[in-house]
Amino acid sequence: MIKTISRRHLLAAAGRWAAALVAVTVLRPISAWAAERNHKAFEAKSLDDVVGAYGGSSARLSTDILLTIPEIAENGAVVPVAVESKLAGTRSISILVEKNPSVLSAHFVFPEGTDPYVATRVKVAETSNIIALVQTADGYYYAQKLVKVTLGGCGG
Amino acid sequence: MADPMRIRATMVDNKVDVKILMAHPMETGQRKNPDGTLVPAHYIDTVTVTCKGKTVLMAEWGPSVSRNPYLAFRFTGAAKGDTISVTWKDNHGDTRTDEAAIA
Structure with missing residues (x-):
């Protein structure tokens, strides 16, 4: 049980890190485009x-x-x-x-x-x-x- | 990473005359391989040109811009020696930025 939870926490943490990384590396350059292509x-x-x-x-x-x-x-x-x-x-x-x-x-x-x-x-x-x-x-x-x-x- | 762009920016009567040649296949997604399968679309969809932190031209493109796209335009507000920066992004998410000094 403890092992499962810690694994879940680890995965959740990893997910957050991945999301943060994506936000930093991908979303920022895209948001730099003043207008989204129509x-x-x-x-x-x-x-x-x-x-x-x-x-x-x-x-x-x-x-x-x-x-x-x-x-x-x-x-x-x-x-x-x-x-x-x-x-x-x-x-x-x-x-x-x-x-x-x-x-x-x-x-x-x-x-x-x-x-x-x-x-x-x-x-x-x-x-x-x-x-x-x-x-x-x-x-x-x-x-x-x-x-x-x-x-x-x-x-x- | 795609090949570098060729950028020429020259002062003509107080205006900066910019000519850009990009290296890109600009596949339309309608062309077929010899075996009948479609060649997937691969084209530049946005281009931004900046000079001294200010955007001087923005472009949105479709796949019907010719292969190895050519782009020319003029703007004011810069002088010889300033740098212009050109960035393109394609539909695969690849981007490339090149710079040139105004001559």
Whole structure:
């Protein structure tokens, strides 16, 4: 009996230590990420769903978003995309590929002092619109352009 | 541990121009091995760039960012010689942080 209890105590103590260790080594770095990644947005299948996942209702077309992509991409696995927002109070820019299995590719948050500009490379499964979605203080705006893909970027 | 990132940060008209190249497979989870089994998804899902203790860019990524991701952006409030620090985390929980001095 005594042996069982001490064993139980030992296990409980070990459990606490393990939990403490996990808290120190794992939870702290994760909590250092200012915002938790929005999983729902990354599972969205349309522009409206992405806007909804970020808490908006709808996005308006804007000519103040400069979206730079190639007209034709020979290799859909590497399609350069640059987005610059001229909209006042731009908080974030998201890059969406309309025909990809999940439309949202990347979401960038701009703290004060950082230009509302970003350039990256994305995979495009098939000929599709690329959408740049911008969140400002007064709502969501987007711009879109078509990229023709001769070789798909997903699979293969 | 993944290979180091290549980070270039240069002053252009009072702004810091940052270009980053990360080494990561960015597997979508939809590609199949020759034997028909799926290659599990393995991609960077969060990126944070800091300079002098302040976050200058935060990014959330899906698996459709290209393999060996490239990222470029600009920010103000730093000078030549300051250090920028880039950290990524992937969906397996692996992380990597690299630093570069602004030139």
